[in-house]
Amino acid sequence: xxxxxxxxxxxxxxxxxxxxxxxxxxxxxxxxxxxxxxxxxxxxxxxxxxxxxxxxxxxxxxxxxxx
Numbered sequence: 701x702x703x704x705x706x707x708x709x710x711x712x713x714x715x716x717x718x719x720x721x722x723x724x725x726x727x728x729x730x731x732x733x734x735x736x737x738x739x740x741x742x743x744x745x746x747x748x749x750x751x752x753x754x755x756x757x758x759x760x761x762x763x764x765x766x767x
Contacts, residue, residue, distance in 0.1 A: 704739050708760045723753040 705727065716724065727735065730749075737743030738754065739761050745754060 704736065704761065705757065707764070708757050711760070712756070720753060723751050726751055727753060727757065 705724075709724065713721070713724070730751075734743070738745045738749075739758055741758075741762075745758075
């Protein structure tokens with residue numbers, strides 16, 4: 701997961717608020733296979749996952765993967 705969350709953290713962590721940092725730490729606790737599927741787009745994010753930072757992580761990687 702370091703390959704997915706690390707670049708996002710490098711780019712955004714210095715400007716994150718305390719609640720955003722807490723949300724990021726909560727992402728680190730989620731199962732890696734689930735995060736990989738959600739961030740990569742192969743699996744939909746279930747409605748029970750309400751981490752406010754997850755959409756930003758997904759958008760960050762979608763932008764990076766554009767040609």
